């Protein structure tokens with residue numbers, strides 16, 4: 363619709379579409395309002411309907427979204443979505459960095475990490491309370507107690523927080539304790555969880571499954587958007603490797619520019635899970651940013667050798683601070699602002 367359109371003109375177009383049994387969604391963006399048709403349209407109906415809509419007052423233009431994921435595509439909304447979480451901002455001119463331990467182990471461990479990562483320039487604190495582990499015998503996270511620690515440390519240190527939600531029923535309690543919900547790689551296609559997170563008012567960090575295609579990731583994001591949650595950040599965290607001898611996963615660095623071309627949603631890179639080794643985190647992080655990522659999520663632990671999960675890939679606070687200096691340097695080259 364044109365800028366400064368009258369509500370009655372919007373309603374007239376919505377009615378016109380709904381009369382044909384099709385569903386609409388309203389998507390405000392910048393100074394334009396888009397009216398999306400998310401139901402499948404019979405090709406014989408599409409052109410006549412487009413022509414009828416074009417004659418309505420207030421209509422700027424009609425576009426056919428050829429991508430199967432509608433709301434997620436740039437055809438639908440060309441303006442990049444900016445997701446703000448506290449001082450962190452993804453999708454705009456800034457590079458924002460999320461950091462913290464894989465698992466929340468104690469108040470002291472998380473507090474010590476939070477102080478260090480904030481000092482180094484990170485703007486969101488991560489920490490897992492519910493851990494999706496390959497083995498049921500591995501540490502499963504502090505769960506409810508972990509959520510409480512995360513909320514307290516976030517408050518005490520002055521950082522917004524993100525944590526993974528693994529169960530549909532936990533969405534409200536996790537949303538109550540944190541500023542952003544993480545949907546992990548293993549749950550990328552847990553459609554009930556996507557619907558529940560899509561109904562939450564918290565921004566969502568959606569990680570790509572290790573064997574998920576780019577289209578599957580975008581369809582997963584579409585579930586969130588279709589439920590009304592527009593604040594979605596995508597995360598490339600490494601896909602199944604050809605060879606696990608040297609890295610845990612393979613960072614699909616080209617997924618970053620490909621995603622940025624197809625979708626208006628911000629994209630970040632997780633160099634920790636992508637590589638599995640602390641010494642490879644820096645090259646993977648910088649490659650991701652150079653490829654156009656809007657930010658990073660990095661695992662940091664005050665004593666990686668004592669970590670209850672993912673110690674091998676966790677940076678010490680010192681190494682994280684050094685990484686952040688390199689991030690600042692790369693930000694200058696790619697003309698982004700460091701967070």
Ligand code: PEP
Pocket residue numbers: 464490494545546547548569599632635
């Ligand atoms: C994590 O962030 O600690 C995690 C489990 O990540 P992923 O879902 O990408 O494996």
Ligand code: MN
Pocket residue numbers: 464465635661671672
């Ligand atoms: Mn981890």
